[in-house]
Amino acid sequence: TQLLEQSPQFLSIQEGENLTVYCNSSSVFSSLQWYRQEPGEGPVLLVTVVTGGEVKKLKRLTFQFGDARKDSSLHITAAQPGDTGLYLCAGRGETSGSRLTFGEGTQLTVNP
Amino acid sequence: KAGVTQTPRYLIKTRGQQVTLSCSPISGHRSVSWYQQTPGQGLQFLFEYFSETQRNKGNFPGRFSGRQFSNSRSEMNVSTLELGDSALYLCASSLEALGTDTQYFGPGTRLTVL
Numbered sequence: 001t002q003l004l005e006q007s008p009q010f011l012s013i014q015e016g017e018n019l020t021v022y023c024n025s026s027s028v029f030s031s032l033q034w035y036r037q038e039p040g041e042g043p044v045l046l047v048t049v050v051t052g053g054e055v056k057k058l059k060r061l062t063f064q065f066g067d068a069r070k071d072s073s074l075h076i077t078a079a080q081p082g083d084t085g086l087y088l089c090a091g092r093g094e095t096s097g098s099r100l101t102f103g104e105g106t107q108l109t110v111n112p
Numbered sequence: 113k114a115g116v117t118q119t120p121r122y123l124i125k126t127r128g129q130q131v132t133l134s135c136s137p138i139s140g141h142r143s144v145s146w147y148q149q150t151p152g153q154g155l156q157f158l159f160e161y162f163s164e165t166q167r168n169k170g171n172f173p174g175r176f177s178g179r180q181f182s183n184s185r186s187e188m189n190v191s192t193l194e195l196g197d198s199a200l201y202l203c204a205s206s207l208e209a210l211g212t213d214t215q216y217f218g219p220g221t222r223l224t225v226l
Contacts, residue, residue, distance in 0.1 A: 035217075042116070042202050042217030043155075088155065098143050098206055098215060099168045102155035 003027070004091055006103030013079055014111050021074040021106045023089035029101075030094045032072045034063055037086040037105075046074075079110045114139065116205050116218035124224045130191040133221045137184050137205030143167075144186040145215065146178060149200040158201075161186055162208075190223075198225045 005024045013019055023032070031050045035043035047056050049065035049072060056063045060083075062075040072089055086107050090100040117136045125131050137144050145168075146158040157170040161180035178188040184205075190197055200220045206213035 033215075040219070040222075042204075042219050044217070045214055048214065090155075097168050098145055098160050098162075098213065099157050099170075100145075100147075100155075100215065101157070102147075104154045 004089055004101055004103040006089055006106055008106060009104060010107050010109075012109040012111065015080055016078050017110075019076050019079060019108070021087055021089075021108075022071070023073065023091075023103050024071045025091060026070065027091070028069050028094065029091035030069070031092045032065055032069075033090045033092070033100070034072070034074055035088040035090060037088060043088055043090075076108075079108075081110045081112050083110050084108055116203055116216055118201075118203050118218040118221050120221060121219065122222045122224075124226065125193050126226050127193055127195060129193050130189065131193060131223060132187055132189050133201055133203075133223070135186045135188075135203030135205075135218060137186070137203075138216055141205035141207050141216075142184050143206045143208060143213070144180055144184065145204045145206075146186070146188050147202045147204065148172075149202055149220070150198075155202070158188065193225045195225050198223060 033048045034046045037043040047063045052067045052069045054065045060077045064073045086105050088105045089103040119134045143162045145160040147155045149155045160168040164180045175191045180186045202220045204215040204217045206215045
């Protein structure tokens, strides 16, 4: 069974601060996705990383996939209150088809 | 293009009852996956359907079942409801059942079992 450990579980910061969320596993994933979920809604895809060592930037968000494709990180620069939400990492195994294994999630609160 | 729709959005049932949840994928998408989200367990994979066939199944008891119709719409059924089945049930659709396809999630059905 593939597991994804996500940390921290909760994060409360002030507007303008930087933060990093980590997603780690002992398993290799063919790809890893990061989602953001608002209360009462389904997860919305932010990015997919596929290649080991890959770095993708989405405005103030930087996503990195580990060289061995077992871990990933999400870094937010100068966080804003609009960044508040539940951030989820999800990995797709090399033989699992469409099945995603999700991390526990990081509840981020950015205070004005 | 309309997104993934799920009905109903909210549902209250009592223990022992059964429930059917519905999911309409994005037009043209042929793969539908179902996930259960709870505060304690997070998002857990239930099953995946592609072209009316179950392609993948998670570690849930047989009380949880699903099906997919020829128009790709999917339903999941939970029989003999237990308190622990209270959760947000999410449906996700993708174009094909390939490992590289992006999954798009619906808003979910919030099931409360009393």
